[in-house]
Amino acid sequence: MVGFIILAILATLGAIGVVTFRQPVHAALSLVGTLLTLAVTYVTLEAHFLGAIQVIVYAGAIMVLFLFVIMLLNVGGGPKVDRFRALRPLAILVGGLGAAGIALVAFLDARPLPGRDVIDSALAGGGAGRVGDALFSDFLFAFHLVGVLLLTGIIGAVGLVQRRPQEAQQVVSEPTVEPHEELTHA
Amino acid sequence: MVATEYYVALSAILFSVGAVGFLTRRSAIMIFLCVELMLNAANLALVAFARQWSSAGVATAMNGQTAVFIILAIAAAEVAIGLGILVAIFRHRASTNVDTLSEVRF
Amino acid sequence: MSFAASLDFTWIALAPLITLLLTAAFGLFAALWGFGSRPAAGISLIGLVTAGVFTFILFQNERHGVAGSGFGLNYLVDLPATAFHFVIIVGAILAVLISYDYLERAGLEHTEYYPLMILASVGAMVMAAAGDLITLVLGLEIASLAVYVLTAWRQGARESEEAGMKYFLLGAFSSAFLIYGVALLYGATGSFTLPGIAAGAADPQLGTALLAGLGGLMVLGGLAFKASMAPFHQWAPDAYTGAPTSVTAFMSVVIKVGAIAALLRVAATFLPELSPLVTELLVWIVALTMIVGNLAALAQRGVKRMLAYSAVAHAGYLGLAVLAVDGGGMRAAAFYLMAYALMNAGAFAVLILMSDRFDHGDDLERFAGLSRSRPGLAAAMAIFMLSLAGIPPLAGFAGKVLVFGAALESGYFILAVIGILTSVVAVFYYFRVIAFMYFREPEYAAPSYRSATTGWAVGIAAVGTVLFGLFPGWWYGLLEVGAQIVAGR
Numbered sequence: 001m002v003g004f005i006i007l008a009i010l011a012t013l014g015a016i017g018v019v020t021f022r023q024p025v026h027a028a029l030s031l032v033g034t035l036l037t038l039a040v041t042y043v044t045l046e047a048h049f050l051g052a053i054q055v056i057v058y059a060g061a062i063m064v065l066f067l068f069v070i071m072l073l074n075v076g077g078g079p080k081v082d083r084f085r086a087l088r089p090l091a092i093l094v095g096g097l098g099a100a101g102i103a104l105v106a107f108l109d110a111r112p113l114p115g116r117d118v119i120d121s122a123l124a125g126g127g128a129g130r131v132g133d134a135l136f137s138d139f140l141f142a143f144h145l146v147g148v149l150l151l152t153g154i155i156g157a158v159g160l161v162q163r164r165p166q167e168a169q170q171v172v173s174e175p176t177v178e179p180h181e182e183l184t185h186a
Numbered sequence: 187m188v189a190t191e192y193y194v195a196l197s198a199i200l201f202s203v204g205a206v207g208f209l210t211r212r213s214a215i216m217i218f219l220c221v222e223l224m225l226n227a228a229n230l231a232l233v234a235f236a237r238q239w240s241s242a243g244v245a246t247a248m249n250g251q252t253a254v255f256i257i258l259a260i261a262a263a264e265v266a267i268g269l270g271i272l273v274a275i276f277r278h279r280a281s282t283n284v285d286t287l288s289e290v291r292f
Numbered sequence: 293m294s295f296a297a298s299l300d301f302t303w304i305a306l307a308p309l310i311t312l313l314l315t316a317a318f319g320l321f322a323a324l325w326g327f328g329s330r331p332a333a334g335i336s337l338i339g340l341v342t343a344g345v346f347t348f349i350l351f352q353n354e355r356h357g358v359a360g361s362g363f364g365l366n367y368l369v370d371l372p373a374t375a376f377h378f379v380i381i382v383g384a385i386l387a388v389l390i391s392y393d394y395l396e397r398a399g400l401e402h403t404e405y406y407p408l409m410i411l412a413s414v415g416a417m418v419m420a421a422a423g424d425l426i427t428l429v430l431g432l433e434i435a436s437l438a439v440y441v442l443t444a445w446r447q448g449a450r451e452s453e454e455a456g457m458k459y460f461l462l463g464a465f466s467s468a469f470l471i472y473g474v475a476l477l478y479g480a481t482g483s484f485t486l487p488g489i490a491a492g493a494a495d496p497q498l499g500t501a502l503l504a505g506l507g508g509l510m511v512l513g514g515l516a517f518k519a520s521m522a523p524f525h526q527w528a529p530d531a532y533t534g535a536p537t538s539v540t541a542f543m544s545v546v547i548k549v550g551a552i553a554a555l556l557r558v559a560a561t562f563l564p565e566l567s568p569l570v571t572e573l574l575v576w577i578v579a580l581t582m583i584v585g586n587l588a589a590l591a592q593r594g595v596k597r598m599l600a601y602s603a604v605a606h607a608g609y610l611g612l613a614v615l616a617v618d619g620g621g622m623r624a625a626a627f628y629l630m631a632y633a634l635m636n637a638g639a640f641a642v643l644i645l646m647s648d649r650f651d652h653g654d655d656l657e658r659f660a661g662l663s664r665s666r667p668g669l670a671a672a673m674a675i676f677m678l679s680l681a682g683i684p685p686l687a688g689f690a691g692k693v694l695v696f697g698a699a700l701e702s703g704y705f706i707l708a709v710i711g712i713l714t715s716v717v718a719v720f721y722y723f724r725v726i727a728f729m730y731f732r733e734p735e736y737a738a739p740s741y742r743s744a745t746t747g748w749a750v751g752i753a754a755v756g757t758v759l760f761g762l763f764p765g766w767w768y769g770l771l772e773v774g775a776q777i778v779a780g781r
Contacts, residue, residue, distance in 0.1 A: 004188040008196045015200050015223055019207030024215050031219055034200070038226055045193065045233045047251050057258055058226075062265050066219065069269045073276050075215055088210050095206035102198035102476075102506065103191075109480070109503040110191040114241040119187075122240035122247040130244070134252040138245065141366040145418060145430040146259045148313065152411045152434050153263035155320070156441035157270035159404030163447060194479070201472055208465055217461050224468035228475045235479035246482045253426055253484065257471055260433050264464055267437045271444050271460055275453045 003044065011037040024075045028066050035059040046119060047126035193234035201227035214276075218268050225261050229254045304353075305369040307346040308377055312414050315339025316407040323403030332406040333392045337385065339410065344381040350374045355770065365423040365485060375626040375771055376420035376553040379633050382756075383545035384413045386637040386749045390644060391538040393743035397649045400445055400536060409542060412438035416550030420557075424485040425474045425511070428554055432470070432518060435550055436463050439543045443535040449650065455534025462517070462527045470514025476507030477562075486561040493565035505567035511558065512574060519551035521577050521611055522584040525604045529588070532600035537651050540596070541640035544603045545633045552610045556625055559617045571615075578615060579710050581608030586714040590721050596647075596654040598721060599639055602680060605718060606632055609692065612699045612711055619701035623771045624694035630767060631679065631687035631760055638753025639676040641746050642669060646739050653736075659725055661734030669739075670729045672754045679757045681722035682715050687760035694768065 014037060017030030039054035113119075124130055135143055204223035211217050236250025303310075318339070319332035351374040387409060395401045415435030422428035440463060444456020478484060480503035481492025493504045513524065520528035532540045563571060585605030592598040610632075613625035646662075646669075647653045663670040679688035692715060699708040760767060 001188055012199055015203040018219055018223055019203055027216055027219055038230055042233050045237050047233045050251055050254050062262055065265055091206050091209045095202040099198045099202035103195035105502045105506050106191040106194035109500045113189055119237055119240040122244050126251050130248050131252050134248040138249055139252050142256050142426045142430055149263045149430055149434050152437050153266040155404050155407055156437055157266045159402055160270040160274040160441055221464045221468055228472040231475040239482045242482050250478055256426055267440055268460055271456050274447055
């Protein structure tokens with residue numbers, strides 16, 4: 001329980017950092033902290049393979065992509081005033097109530113945890129073998145679809161970013177209006 | 187062992203913090219980071235529930251963990267597209283502040 | 293399920309999907325080998341028609357009681373699924389026809405356009421046939437990611453970029469809710485399959501009714517977002533207005549079919565097993581959608597934005613069919629969606645012929661006097677407007693009758709009344725377009741742009757709208773008999 005509390009506090013602090021740091025780099029690094037904490041949490045939940053994947057793919061690849069884009073676009077800290085400043089306490093209140101609600105439901109519907117031996121025999125530590133078994137039986141179709149999804153992601157990203165520069169130049173200026181249509185819509 | 191509901195409560199906190207961040211941050215990239223946080227909260231809940239469902243056998247329990255694997259791939263594809271849109275738009279602009287995109291009304 | 297059992301798929305059940313994936317690949321290769329993106333349109337059309345033929349074969353199989361499925365029960369090729377697939381393919385064909393000349397004129401011809409459209413159709417088809425929530429989420433993501441990109445296709449133009457960014461961020465937000473809902477449903481029932489969740493939610497022994505209800509709420513919210521139902525519709529007007537018009541035509545049809553089909557499947561399986569509060573919430577969403585969509589459309593001067601809000605309103609009518617899924621809502625929705633695909637895509641096609649190459653000039657005044665300068669175009673637009681308004685004997689009328697009938701049969705009397713009242717409001721803003729076309733003196737030079745393929749799309753859509761209105765029994769009757777494995781049980 002002590003371990004869980006430490007992990008929970010770390011993860012929550014990281015999450016709060018994500019939404020409060022003004023510098024995007026700080027927020028992204030804060031998220032990396034939460035993701036690493038979650039990886040440890042997965043290990044405590046008998047999901048060793050997912051813990052490793054979380055570090056390698058999420059904290060590694062995906063967050064590096066984020067940091068790369070932050071650097072590429074040279075995103076600085078935003079202005080002090082946030083969107084909907086007046087509504088901010090309301091958003092926090094609603095968020096707090098939402099979290100409390102979900103947690104309350106989880107506690108009301110709590111069931112006793114199965115015994116250690118049951119967990120060990122079912123999950124076997126959540127190794128790659130067990131995940132692979134499930135992936136190529138119940139999730140075989142989903143596995144194929146993930147291929148399609150990643151293909152869509154690649155094609156879409158390339159289609160967006162790989163344009164000739166002069167074309168971007170041409171459209172950045174205000175759209176020209178055809179001669180007989182000098183009025184644009186109101 | 188810590189009971190499942192504590193993990194679900196933690197995931198609920200992370201999810202809500204992400205949602206609040208989504209509603210209050212103004213930079214597109216920050217909003218996107220908050221979405222990632224929400225997806226991770228869902229993953230944490232799935233892993234916790236997977237351990238709980240050990241009682242129903244190998245297949246039921248492992249399905250929960252495998253779903254996390256799939257959602258990881260979904261998040262990766264989403265990041266590729268999202269950052270692609272960001273780069274495409276903001277290459278020629280100074281900030282990723284969504285308000286400079288005029289009224290992004292929610 | 294063991295590995296061997298998961299390999300029991302029937303190839304014919306997957307033929308439309310595989311055809312479309314190959315089509316997307318060939319479209320990309322055609323560009324890679326230096327043919328440019330215009331042949332990709334032809335390839336896409338051939339692929340879509342082939343997939344349509346396969347779907348029709350499957351549809352006939354279903355009607356004769358051969359229920360197919362691929363990959364166990366993850367991909368259900370039942371009668372509703374094939375019907376929705378057919379609508380998706382029709383919508384995609386119209387969108388490709390609309391895009392062909394439009395892209396060249398707007399300077400948006402890039403290789404990836406048609407493959408992305410095809411992939412989005414694949415995603416929507418997967419949504420319509422999903423037998424478990426993971427497959428559903430994956431289909432939704434495939435369709436959404438492709439459409440986010442297409443929405444932002446016109447780079448440098450503020451509206452398109454804003455639309456793409458906003459659509460993406462809100463879409464990702466709603467996906468997160470959907471995925472969290474899936475996680476909670478798994479926690480409550482130990483299953484991702486629709487029948488498994490239904491069985492788990494109906495089992496009082498588990499004692500997880502609250503968890504299941506909360507999960508169901510979140511899944512419902514995520515899907516309602518994709519179907520652009522109020523109060524999750526805010527993205528729709530901006531995304532529909534900002535996107536290139538050919539993309540608007542595509543997404544207002546294809547994504548909506550996928551989302552409504554998924555909602556229907558959820559409503560037919562585990563929704564009734566959850567807490568009655570969830571269904572109650574859906575009732576409120578549907579009522580709000582019909583009211584908000586129609587009243588907001590009333591206030592618009594731009595026809596594109598008006599059509600965007602009208603798409604929200606139609607999502608409300610389709611939501612009525614979702615609620616009435618036990619009283620023939622599935623059939624009614626399949627008919628309504630076919631009518632909606634034809635008349636909506638047709639209306640956007642007319643809009644393309646009306647506006648300039650940056651999609652400007654879609655306000656009502658532009659339509660003044662159209663009946664004299666372009667009588668054919670005006671007549672087609674009049675047909676689409678009348679059909680959208682639900683005037684007999686057009687397809688939209690038959691669809692509305694079926695949907696309201698199903699709602700009444702399922703006991704949603706008040707909702708049906710709201711639907712009919714809001715339809716009366718809708719008549720006003722659709723007729724305003726017709727009034728401008730036929731009873732106003734022109735204020736601007738007549739639109740001079742002509743395009744053969746867009747003209748075909750308008751023609752096909754107009755003929756379809758009239759025929760489905762005159763002979764509604766044909767398509768509706770086809771949907772009547774056959775193997776039903778909606779639930780996957």
